[in-house]
Amino acid sequence: xxxxxxxxxxxxxxxxxxxxxxxxxxxxxxxxxxxxxxxxxxxxxxxxxxxxxxxxxxxxxxxxxxxxxxxxxxxxxxxxxxxxxxxxxxxxxxxxxxxxxxxxxxxxxxxxxxxxxxxxxxxxxxxxxxxxxxxxxxxxxxxxxxxxxxxxxxxxxxxxxxxxxxxxxxxxxxxxxxxxxxxxxxxxxxxxxxxxxxxxxxxxxxxxxxxxxxxxxxxxxxxxxxxxxxxxxxxxxxxxxxxxxxxxxxxxxxxxxxxxxxxxxxxxxxxxxxxxxxxxxxxxxxxxxxxxxxxxxxxxxxxxxxxxxxxxxxxxxxxxxxxxxxxxxxxxxxxxxxxxxxxxxxxxxxxxxxxxxxxxxxxxxxxxxxxxxxxxxxxxxxxxxxxxxxxxxxxxxxxxxxxxxxxxxxxxxxxxxxxxxxxxxxxxxxxxxxxxxxxxxxxxxxxxxxxxxxxxxxxxxxxxxxxxxxxxxx
Amino acid sequence: xxxxxxxxxxxxxxxxxxxxxxxxxxxxxxxxxxxxxxxxxxxxxxxxxxxxxxxxxxxxxxxxxxxxxxxxxxxxxxxxxxxxxxxxxxxxxxxxxxxxxxxxxxxxxxxxxxxxxxxxxxxxxxxxxxxxxxxxxxxxxxxxxxxxxxxxxxxxxxxxxxxxxxxxxxxxxxxxxxxxxxxxxxxxxxxxxxxxxxxxxxxxxxxxxxxxxxxxxxxxxxxxxxxxxxxxxxxxxxxxxxxxxxxxxxxxxxxxxxxxxxxxxxxxxxxxxxxxxxxxxxxxxxxxxxxxxxxxxxxxxxxxxxxxxxxxxxxxxxxxxxxxxxxxxxxxxxxxxxxxx
Numbered sequence: 081x082x083x084x085x086x087x088x089x090x091x092x093x094x095x096x097x098x099x100x101x102x103x104x105x106x107x108x109x110x111x112x113x114x115x116x117x118x119x120x121x122x123x124x125x126x127x128x129x130x131x132x133x134x135x136x137x138x139x140x141x142x143x144x145x146x147x148x149x150x151x152x153x154x155x156x157x158x159x160x161x162x163x164x165x166x167x168x169x170x171x172x173x174x175x176x177x178x179x180x181x182x183x184x185x186x187x188x189x190x191x192x193x194x195x196x197x198x199x200x201x202x203x204x205x206x207x208x209x210x211x212x213x214x215x216x217x218x219x220x221x222x223x224x225x226x227x228x229x230x231x232x233x234x235x236x237x238x239x240x241x242x243x244x245x246x247x248x249x250x251x252x253x254x255x256x257x258x259x260x261x262x263x264x265x266x267x268x269x270x271x272x273x274x275x276x277x278x279x280x281x282x283x284x285x286x287x288x289x290x291x292x293x294x295x296x297x298x299x300x301x302x303x304x305x306x307x308x309x310x311x312x313x314x315x316x317x318x319x320x321x322x323x324x325x326x327x328x329x330x331x332x333x334x335x336x337x338x339x340x341x342x343x344x345x346x347x348x349x350x351x352x353x354x355x356x357x358x359x360x361x362x363x364x365x366x367x368x369x370x371x372x373x374x375x376x377x378x379x380x381x382x383x384x385x386x387x388x389x390x391x392x393x394x395x396x397x398x399x400x401x402x403x404x405x406x407x408x409x410x411x412x413x414x415x416x417x418x419x420x421x422x423x424x425x426x427x428x429x430x431x432x433x434x435x436x437x438x439x440x441x442x443x444x445x446x447x448x449x450x451x452x453x454x455x456x457x458x459x460x461x462x463x464x465x466x467x468x469x470x471x472x473x474x475x476x477x478x479x480x481x482x483x484x485x486x487x488x489x490x491x492x493x494x495x496x497x498x499x500x501x502x503x504x505x506x507x508x509x510x511x512x513x514x515x516x517x518x519x520x521x522x523x524x525x526x527x528x529x530x531x532x533x534x535x536x537x538x539x540x541x542x543x544x545x546x547x548x549x550x551x552x553x554x
Numbered sequence: 555x556x557x558x559x560x561x562x563x564x565x566x567x568x569x570x571x572x573x574x575x576x577x578x579x580x581x582x583x584x585x586x587x588x589x590x591x592x593x594x595x596x597x598x599x600x601x602x603x604x605x606x607x608x609x610x611x612x613x614x615x616x617x618x619x620x621x622x623x624x625x626x627x628x629x630x631x632x633x634x635x636x637x638x639x640x641x642x643x644x645x646x647x648x649x650x651x652x653x654x655x656x657x658x659x660x661x662x663x664x665x666x667x668x669x670x671x672x673x674x675x676x677x678x679x680x681x682x683x684x685x686x687x688x689x690x691x692x693x694x695x696x697x698x699x700x701x702x703x704x705x706x707x708x709x710x711x712x713x714x715x716x717x718x719x720x721x722x723x724x725x726x727x728x729x730x731x732x733x734x735x736x737x738x739x740x741x742x743x744x745x746x747x748x749x750x751x752x753x754x755x756x757x758x759x760x761x762x763x764x765x766x767x768x769x770x771x772x773x774x775x776x777x778x779x780x781x782x783x784x785x786x787x788x789x790x791x792x793x794x795x796x797x798x799x800x801x802x803x804x805x806x807x808x809x810x811x812x813x814x815x816x817x818x819x820x821x822x823x824x825x826x827x828x829x830x831x832x833x834x835x836x837x838x839x840x841x842x843x844x845x846x847x848x849x850x851x852x853x854x855x856x857x858x859x860x861x862x863x864x865x866x867x868x869x870x871x872x873x874x875x876x877x878x879x880x881x882x883x884x885x886x887x888x889x890x891x892x893x894x895x
Contacts, residue, residue: 085703085707085712086702086707086714087707088712090710226734230580238877266562267561267564267566268563269824270567271567271570274571290724290728291778292782293778293781294778294783296778296781297763297774297775297777297778298695310813413806457647477579480708488770488771488774489771490771490774490775491771492775493730493732493775518688524566524569524570527570527571528574529568531570531571531574532573532574532578532581534572535577536577536581536582537573539578539714539718539720539721540582540585540720540724541724541727541728542721542722542724543724544722544723544724544725544783
C-alpha cells in the first residue's frame with residue numbers, strides 16, 4: 081500500500097472516519113496502532129515482527145534507563161539498544177555486502193574460498209524505524225526525555241503509519257508527547273495537511289514517475305548515449321529523487337497533519353542552497369540532523385580543532401552513505417559529500433572573498449556562482465548514487481564531462497518541463513516558508529484555485545502506474 | 555461529520571474542496587475533448603456486405619486490425635465478419651464482451667506475445683470484465699501481488715473516471731498535448747508523435763511508416779514507455795490464458811476456431827522475449843489448444859518475410875507492407891484447411 085494508491089486513500093479515509101467516531105482515547109490509540117500494523121503488513125507480514133522486536137527491546141531499555149542511576153549499567157543498557165537496532169539493520173541490510181567484500185579480499189590475497197550469498201529479504205523501512213526507535217533510547221539515556229510508561233504509546237511512536245516506511249525520522253521528544261493527549265486537527269490544520277498531501281502527490285505522480293522511465297533508460301546504458309543525453313539524465317535523476325522523496329515526505333507530513341499530529345519538515349528547497357552545508361540543512365533534514373546529533377556531535381563535532389572536524393565530517397558522511405545502501409557506490413557518494421563539506425568548511429574559515437560581500441552586485445554574482453557550484457557537485461554525486469555499478473558511474477561521468485558526441489541523442493519530452501517546473505519553484509518561492517501551512521490564511525478564491533490546480537495536475541498528468549518510492553529500498 | 559460541518563471554518567473548507575473538485579472535473583472532461591482521447595471502449599466492425607448476417611466473429615486487439623486486411627479476408631472467403639474492437643484488449647475482454655452470433659460458423663482469435671502478456675493490461679478492462687470474474691480468475695491463477703493490485707485497482711479507477719476521465723490516461727494526455735503543440739507550431743503533426751490505431755476503419759492499412767526508419771532516440775523512448783507499461787515482464791499463465799481456453803472451448807462448440815498468432819518486431823523480441831519467455835508463450839498456446847484440439851493455428855509469427863522491422867509501423871503493429879504479406883499468408887492457410895468450393 082503506497083500513498084499514491086487507491087487502497088491507501090480508502091484506508092486513510094477509513095482511519096479518519098473510525099477515529100473520529102471513537103470517544104475513548106485509549107481505544108483510539110489502540111486503533112491507530114492496529115491500523116499502523118495493518119498498513120505495514122500490507123507490505124510484509126513476517127517483517128512486522130521485526131518492528132515489534134525493535135520496539136520491545138527499546139521500550140525495555142528505556143524503562144531500565146528510567147530506573148537505574150548507576151552510570152555503568154546505564155551505559156550497558158544503551159549499548160544493548162544500539163547493538164540490537166544496528167544488529168537487526170546490519171543483518172538484514174549488510175550481510176551480503178560484508179560477505180561479498182570478505183570474499184573479494186580473500187580472493188585478492190590468493191585464497192580460494194567458496195562464494196557465499198544469503199537470500200535475505202530487506203524489510204521495507206527498516207533503516208527508518210530502527211533510527212527512529214534509537215532516538216528514544218539515546219535521548220532517555222541523555223536524560224533529555226523521561227522514559228515512556230505506556231508500551232502502547234511507544235509501539236505507536238515506532239510504527240505510526242504515515243512515517244513508518246520512509247520517514248521523516250521523528251524524534252521521540254517531538255512525537256511521543258503527541259500521543260499523550262488527545263489531538264484533533266482543526267479546519268486550518270486539516271486544510272494545510274490536505275494541501276501538503278496533494279502537493280506531495282503532484283511531485284511523485286506528475287514529476288518523479290513521469291521522468292523515471294527516461295532516467296532509467298539513460299542510466300541503464302550510459303555508454304550508448306551522447307554527453308548531452310547523459311547530462312539530461314543526471315538532471316532528470318536529480319529531479320526524480322527530489323520529487324520522489326520530498327513528495328513522500330510531504331504526503332506523510334500531510335497525512336499526520338490531517339489527523340492533528342505534527343512531523344518535522346524533511347525538505348526545504350534543497351536545490352536553492354548556496355553551499356553544500358546549506359544543502360544538507362535542507363535535504364532529508366530528519367536524517368541529516370539525526371547523523372549530526374547522534375554521530376557527528378558525539379564524535380567531537382567541530383570542538384576538537386579543524387583537522388578532527390574534517391575527519392568527523394568524513395566519518396559521518398561515509399556512514400550516511402552506507403545507511404542508504406549496501407554498496408560502494410553509496411559509500412563513495414557519502415565520502416564525496418563529506419569531502420565537499422570539509423572543503424566548504426575550510427573555505428569558510430579562509431574566506432578570501434569576504435571583502436566582496438559589501439558590494440551588492442558582486443555578492444549577487446557570487447551567490448549565483450555558489451548556487452551553480454553546489455548544484456554541480458550534487459549532480460555529480462547523484463551519478464554515483466544512481467548508477468548500477470561503480471564502472472557504470474565512471475563511464476557515465478567520463479562521457480558526460482567530455483561531452484561525448486558519439487552515441488544516441490535522446491531528447492526527453494518530460495525531463496526539461498520537469499526541470500523548468502522544479503527550478504522555477506526553487507527560484508521563485510520563498511525558500512524558508514511552507515506554502516501548505518500558509519494556505520488557510522489565503523483568500524478563498526486563491527485556495528480554490530490552488531486545490532483545483534493540484535487536482536487537475538494529478539488527474540491529467542499523473543503517471544498511470546505509480547512506481548514504489550525510491551527511498552523504500554533504503 | 556454533521557458536527558464538524560456545524561463549524562463555519564469546516565463549512566468553508568468543504569466548499570473549497572467541492573468547488574476545486576468541480577473545476578478539476580470540468581478541466582478533465584475538457585482535456586478529453588480537446589486532446590481527442592478515446593474514452594469509449596468498443597467499436598463495432600462489420601466486414602463484408604452490410605445487409606448480410608455475419609457468421610464469422612473476430613477477436614483481437616489493434617494488432618489484429620492493423621496486421622490483417624479483414625475486408626479482403628471477408629471478400630475472398632465470401633463470409634461476413636463482425637467484431638467489437640477494443641484498444642489493447644486481450645482474451646479477458648473478448649470473452650466478457652462478445653456474444654457469439656447464433657449462427658456462427660467460424661471464430662478468428664488473434665493473439666501475440668504482446669497482447670497475451672498478463673502484465674499488459676487493457677485500459678478498459680474494468681469497463682468490460684465484471685469484478686467478480688476478475689476476482690475468480692485471480693484466485694485461480696494466483697499471480698503476484700503486484701499484478702493483482704494493478705488489476706483490482708482498475709475498478710475504483712473506473713468510478714474515478716466518471717468524474718475525471720483523464721485519470722490514469724496521462725500517456726494519452728501527453729501525446730495529445732505534443733500533437734496539438736506540433737500542429738500549432740508547424741501546422742502538421744510531428745513525425746515523432748504516434749498515431750492512435752484507427753478503429754472503425756475497415757479498409758486496407760494505409761500506414762507506410764517503417765519501424766526500421768525510426769531514429770534511435772524515438773525507439774529508445776518507446777521501449778522505455780513499453781517497459782514501464784508492463785514492468786518489463788512477460789507472463790502467459792494467468793487470467794488471459796484462462797479466458798483464451800474458455801473462448802476456444804465455447805467457439806469450438808459452435809464452429810471452427812482459428813487461432814492466428816501475430817508477429818512482433820525483431821526489436822521487441824530482442825528487448826523483451828528471452829528464450830524462456832518464448833517457451834512460456836508456446837506452452838500457453840499448447841495448453842489453450844488442449845481445450846479445442848480441432849482449432850486451426852496460423853503462425854504468422856513464424857513467417858520469415860515478417861521477421862523484418864521494415865514490415866512494422868511500430869514495435870508491435872504491422873504496417874501496410876506487413877499487412878499484405880500477413881493477409882496473403884492467412885488466406886493461403888485458410889484455403890489449405892478449408893478450400894472454397
